[in-house]
Every structure is written in C-alpha cells, then in structure tokens.
Amino acid sequence: DAGVTQSPTHLIKTRGQQVTLRCSPISGHKSVSWYQQVLGQGPQFIFQYYEKEERGRGNFPDRFSARQFPNYSSELNVNALLLGDSALYLCASSLLNGEKLFFGSGTQLSVL
Amino acid sequence: AQSVTQLDSQVPVFEEAPVELRCNYSSSVSVYLFWYVQYPNQGLQLLLKYLSGSTLVKGINGFEAEFNKSQTSFHLRKPSVHISDTAEYFCAVRHSNAGGTSYGKLTFGQGTILTVHP
Numbered sequence: 001d002a003g004v005t006q007s008p009t010h011l012i013k014t015r016g017q018q019v020t021l022r023c024s025p026i027s028g029h030k031s032v033s034w035y036q037q038v039l040g041q042g043p044q045f046i047f048q049y050y051e052k053e054e055r056g057r058g059n060f061p062d063r064f065s066a067r068q069f070p071n072y073s074s075e076l077n078v079n080a081l082l083l084g085d086s087a088l089y090l091c092a093s094s095l096l097n098g099e100k101l102f103f104g105s106g107t108q109l110s111v112l
Numbered sequence: 113a114q115s116v117t118q119l120d121s122q123v124p125v126f127e128e129a130p131v132e133l134r135c136n137y138s139s140s141v142s143v144y145l146f147w148y149v150q151y152p153n154q155g156l157q158l159l160l161k162y163l164s165g166s167t168l169v170k171g172i173n174g175f176e177a178e179f180n181k182s183q184t185s186f187h188l189r190k191p192s193v194h195i196s197d198t199a200e201y202f203c204a205v206r207h208s209n210a211g212g213t214s215y216g217k218l219t220f221g222q223g224t225i226l227t228v229h230p
Contacts, residue, residue, distance in 0.1 A: 004155070033216035042116075042202050042220030043156070056217045090155055094216055101216065103148075103155035 002026070004093050004104035012110045013081050021076045021107045025093030031055075032074040033101065034066060035090040043090055049074055050096070078109075086111045114139040114205050118221035125193055126229050133188040133224045135203030143205040145186040146218065147177055150200045159201075162186065163208070173197070198228045 005024045013019050025032050031050040035043035048056035049068035063079045072093075078085055088108050092101040119134040137143065144163050148156040160171025167179040177188045186203060204218040 031216050035218075040222075042118075042204075042222050043218075045217045045219070048216035050216075058217070092156075092216065100158055100161070101156075101218065103157070105153070105155045 004091055004102050006089075006091050006104040006107050008107060009105070010108045010110075012112060014112050015081055015083060017081050017111075018077065018079045019081060019109060021078075021089050021091075021109070023074045023076070023091030023093075023104060025072050025074070025091075026102055029093035029095055029102070030072050031094045031096065032068055032072065033092045033094070034074070034076050035092065036060075037088040037090055037106070039087070046076070081111045083111050085109065114143065114207075114219045116203050116205055116219055116221035118201075118203055118224045120224050121222065122225045122227065124227045124229060127195055128192050130191050131189065131193050131197075131226065133201050133203075133226065135186045135188065135221060137184050137186065137203070137205045139184075139205060139207075142208040144208050145177075145179060146204040146206070147171065147175070147186070147188050148202045148204060148220075150202065150223075152199075156202065159188070193226070193228045195228050195230060197226060200225050 007022045033048040034046040037043040045058040047066045052068045066076045068074045088106040090106045092103045094101050115138045117136045125131045146161045147159040160169050162169045162179045170176045200223045202223050203221040
C-alpha cells in the first residue's frame, strides 16, 4: 500500500505570493494533520481535519488555511508568504482513533 | 498546555556503544508519549509509543524507552548502536483523553541529532 504522499516535494516562492500544498493520506485513513518544521526545530502542529471538518488548529495566523476533500485528501494554503514561512511542511494521516500518525516525506518550501 | 524538552541537541557516539537520548515533558493532564526518527530528506517514522501499562516500551530497530511519571521523563535507549542509526530523533506527547478531536495533534521536542561514528 502507498504511504502518505505529498506534492510538490520542493517549492520556491517569493514574499507576498500564495502557495498550495497537497497531501494524500494512506488508504482508509480519514484524518489528516499538517505540521510545519523549521530548520533545526521539531514539527509544530498547524491543523487537523477529519471528515472534512477542522478538528484542531495550532498557533498559526489566519494566512494559513486548509481543507479536506471527500476522498480525504487535503490541501494546505498559505497566503501572503513571509520569509519565516520557509520550512518543511509535513502531512500525517491516521485512523479515527489511532495513536499512530503516518508522516509523508514533506514539501520543502523556500520563500525568497 | 504541554511542552517537551529534549535535553541534548546533539549526541555523538561510537558504533556498538550504548546510547540514551533524554526527553522530559510537562503537562497538566495525562499524556501518551512517542519517539519518532527522521532520516535526511524523509518524513518521521514512529519508533515506539507509550499509552499505558508497562513503563518499559520496546520499539523497532532495537530501541526501547522507559516512562517515569514521577520524573516526567521518557528517555530513549539502545544498548548497541549502528552507523545506520544516525538520524534525528524527536520525542512527542499527546493528550491521552483526546475526545476524538486532538488525536492528530502532537507536541514535539526540538530534536536530538544522533551521530554514530565508526
């Protein structure tokens, strides 16, 4: 079975632009979570979605938004990019009550 | 609120030597505890988890961790490391009473880079 897949793997944007990152969970997983990992730090929770509804939100500005589709895939959108948004963005999927998160390899976003 | 502190940012060790990566957490509620490993240019892979029961938890690749509630610690150990264990290791916590709304939310530590030398 395929694992969690994220696209694109790398992305370069300039300040002020908007970006959309995509995630496909493991088949059968209905929950998707997004994390931001800045170089040298641990991942920080951004959002969790389950059954197309937001179930949790971390301490991120409103420039960050996400959604989940009927097939449980998800998109993370970031508007008005700042240099500080440069990071590895990780998507993780899990079963409804699963204690185990399965992570994708991430999207490396560079904001110039 | 929860927080996780990994006490060592880098741990160098020689091959076949034992290693301990330290993790302390702070939480006002009961938690589940996890260790993840991240190899270069890859996502996170679960090594082991503590949910309840025995405080000594065994994971993949010969790693184990011990939950100490009184010291709020969850240190990761391996009796003999290999070159292939070189990676970054993250300790993480999650509310044990997720109520279905926070099971995707982990709080991670800053990471410990383990470098195994020949």
